[in-house]
Amino acid sequence: MLKLNDVNITFNKGTVNERKALCEMNLHINKGDFVTVIGSNGAGKSTLMNAVCGSYEVDSGHILLAGKDVTRLREHQRAKYIGRLFQDPLKGTAPNMTIEENLGLAYGRGKKRTLAFGISKRDINVFREKLASLGLGLEDRMKTPVGLLSGGQRQALTLMMATIVTPSLLLLDEHTAALDPKTAGKVLEITNRIVKENNITTLMITHNIQNALEYGNRTLVLSQGKLLMDIEGERRENMTTEDLMKLYADSTDDVMSDKMILKS
Amino acid sequence: MPFLFLFKKGIIMDKSKRINKNKVISFIPKLILVVVLLLIINLKLTQTQVYGALELGLIYSILALGIFISLRILDIPDLTVDGSFTLGVAVSVIFAYNGHPFIGIVAAIAAGAISGIVTGALQTKLNVQPILAGIITLTALYSINLHIMDGNPNISLWKKETIFTYFQGKLPEGVPYKIIVAAGILLIAVVFIYWFLNTQLGMAIRATGDNEYMVRASSINSDRMKIIGFAIANGFVALSGGVIAQYQSYGDANGGTGMLVAGAASIIIGEVFFGKHTIVSCILSSVVGAIAYRFILSFAISIGMEAMDFKLFSAIIVALAICVPTIKKMATRTYRRMKDKGGNASA
Ligand SMILES: Nc1ncnc2c1ncn2[C@@H]1O[C@H](COP(=O)(O)OP(=O)(O)O)[C@@H](O)[C@H]1O
Numbered sequence: 001m002l003k004l005n006d007v008n009i010t011f012n013k014g015t016v017n018e019r020k021a022l023c024e025m026n027l028h029i030n031k032g033d034f035v036t037v038i039g040s041n042g043a044g045k046s047t048l049m050n051a052v053c054g055s056y057e058v059d060s061g062h063i064l065l066a067g068k069d070v071t072r073l074r075e076h077q078r079a080k081y082i083g084r085l086f087q088d089p090l091k092g093t094a095p096n097m098t099i100e101e102n103l104g105l106a107y108g109r110g111k112k113r114t115l116a117f118g119i120s121k122r123d124i125n126v127f128r129e130k131l132a133s134l135g136l137g138l139e140d141r142m143k144t145p146v147g148l149l150s151g152g153q154r155q156a157l158t159l160m161m162a163t164i165v166t167p168s169l170l171l172l173d174e175h176t177a178a179l180d181p182k183t184a185g186k187v188l189e190i191t192n193r194i195v196k197e198n199n200i201t202t203l204m205i206t207h208n209i210q211n212a213l214e215y216g217n218r219t220l221v222l223s224q225g226k227l228l229m230d231i232e233g234e235r236r237e238n239m240t241t242e243d244l245m246k247l248y249a250d251s252t253d254d255v256m257s258d259k260m261i262l263k264s
Numbered sequence: 265m266p267f268l269f270l271f272k273k274g275i276i277m278d279k280s281k282r283i284n285k286n287k288v289i290s291f292i293p294k295l296i297l298v299v300v301l302l303l304i305i306n307l308k309l310t311q312t313q314v315y316g317a318l319e320l321g322l323i324y325s326i327l328a329l330g331i332f333i334s335l336r337i338l339d340i341p342d343l344t345v346d347g348s349f350t351l352g353v354a355v356s357v358i359f360a361y362n363g364h365p366f367i368g369i370v371a372a373i374a375a376g377a378i379s380g381i382v383t384g385a386l387q388t389k390l391n392v393q394p395i396l397a398g399i400i401t402l403t404a405l406y407s408i409n410l411h412i413m414d415g416n417p418n419i420s421l422w423k424k425e426t427i428f429t430y431f432q433g434k435l436p437e438g439v440p441y442k443i444i445v446a447a448g449i450l451l452i453a454v455v456f457i458y459w460f461l462n463t464q465l466g467m468a469i470r471a472t473g474d475n476e477y478m479v480r481a482s483s484i485n486s487d488r489m490k491i492i493g494f495a496i497a498n499g500f501v502a503l504s505g506g507v508i509a510q511y512q513s514y515g516d517a518n519g520g521t522g523m524l525v526a527g528a529a530s531i532i533i534g535e536v537f538f539g540k541h542t543i544v545s546c547i548l549s550s551v552v553g554a555i556a557y558r559f560i561l562s563f564a565i566s567i568g569m570e571a572m573d574f575k576l577f578s579a580i581i582v583a584l585a586i587c588v589p590t591i592k593k594m595a596t597r598t599y600r601r602m603k604d605k606g607g608n609a610s611a
């Protein structure tokens with residue numbers, strides 16, 4: 001499904017601030033995989049995602065999505081196949097536009113934007129049904145500007161927008177990190193449900209080790225721009241957060257940062 | 265006057281949304297403005313002046329709508345405006361001079377749109393800073409406009425047919441044909457803009473000004489949206505210039521100077537009445553603001569302001585409007601400090 005071949009990204013090349021953010025990264029993710037990604041601050045997790053979705057250009061290497069080389073495609077071209085959530089809830093939605101207008105924009109993913117009306121009656125019924133499934137009461141506020149919603153509501157809406165046209169790949173970059181624990185839990189549950197229901201290939205960065213093992217079927221650990229561990233199957237099923245921490249400490253001098261949470 | 269009815273409606277709309285103390289307070293300056301405008305119209309201006317202000321206001325509304333697209337929708341102040349307005353003047357005046365006033369208007373729109381595409385391409389394809397991109401196009405247009413006008417800094421349409429004289433001949437004697445023509449063109453422009461902003465493409469352009477990350481993540485080419493936005497914005501601006509030239513039967517190669525600020529001032533005045541919450545309120549703000557602005561200028565002239573001070577006047581309005589939030593903040597801080605002092609003294 002998603003393949004990275006020897007991908008390199010270096011920031012500020014040739015300056016004192018030179019930083020290798022991704023180092024000969026090789027990765028193969030199968031269709032239907034729900035992969036969680038952990039690693040200390042600055043390990044290159046966000047860079048990995050930005051490389052996949054095209055926000056950062058890779059210096060060398062290739063990225064293949066569903067067998068197609070997307071390395072030189074621009075961000076909006078890749079977005080036809082990729083749904084995406086940012087850590088910052090403000091980034092995923094247009095604040096001065098209404099809920100239905102935001103959903104209308106997302107509903108056109110991969111299609112040409114024409115001079116047809118932005119939102120049809122039929123669309124509105126689809127949106128209402130989808131929003132109702134979130135259980136946040138947003139279906140009754142379709143004409144409300146998104147800027148008036150809370151961070152959690154906005155993130156849930158962004159999730160809806162990213163998946164309303166089922167993407168080939170869903171990228172989640174600590175999408176619950178800016179939310180309070182209760183809301184974060186709820187958004188995570190909704191995420192899990194949508195991913196499972198539509199069998200979406202997903203890459204989810206999290207700073208919560210417990211979540212990383214609890215959700216999905218495979219866990220990647222990144223350190224200093226490299227893939228340190230790739231855990232799946234039976235080994236992953238029997239693994240506790242303590243095991244993972246110990247493994248991590250043994251294989252690198254890097255310490256897990258304070259930001260990492262063992263238990264929620 | 266028809267727009268006074270709109271003023272009232274705007275106030276009622278605001279009130280019905282939510283009545284609280286802040287709403288009532290913000291309602292007072294609106295009321296004062298309406299009263300002052302009424303006084304100006306009834307006491308100070310002659311009928312000719314009222315008609316003149318209304319005609320100009322209707323035509324400059326189209327300019328304000330164009331600036332609204334770049335300034336408010338795309339959230340980028342576009343300096344191309346001063347040049348594309350004159351471009352509209354130049355193209356329209358040349359076609360009218362050669363006997364094709366209607367083709368002149370259409371060609372003005374097309375020329376304006378092209379200048380917008382140039383600015384948009386500079387910004388998105390070549391990564392030129394937005395303000396600088398506008399200045400570059402504007403500067404190039406100085407020469408281009410003069411070329412279009414065959415090197416003449418001004419051209420008169422004396423005794424030539426214009427869209428206005430055409431309709432004067434078609435309409436019965438005594439009707440205010442200039443107002444009818446101007447209002448007709450404005451109506452088409454307003455309907456177009458309302459329709460366009462609600463299409464898929466229009467929504468994508470609105471979102472581009474609102475949150476570019478989200479737009480790209482929704483598989484929309486934000487660069488292309490900006491270019492289309494600038495094209496439409498400057499098409500409107502040039503239309504306004506083209507109509508003004510035929511309205512005045514005169515084209516001036518320096519006519520566009522200060523148009524961006526004048527348009528922005530109009531929009532800001534309009535927003536006092538209608539706010540900028542929905543597309544409808546934004547369109548009303550641009551149109552009513554542009555008309556109100558012309559009435560204010562007429563009033564200022566009638567009490568002795570000279571035409572050469574117009575630009576100073578609009579610059580002050582825009583500067584003030586931009587400063588209002590800061591001034592408010594300073595006022596609140598001073599007020600709190602004074603209150604604190606008072607509290608300490610009595611304790
Ligand atoms: N746009 C950028 N410019 C320069 N350096 C960057 C940029 N983005 C990330 N980096 C650097 O690359 C490294 C990896 O960052 P990132 O992928 O954001 O880490 P994380 O795993 O915490 O998400 C960090 O050292 C960071 O400072």
Ligand SMILES: [Mg+2]
Pocket residue numbers: 045046047
């Ligand atoms: Mg990160």
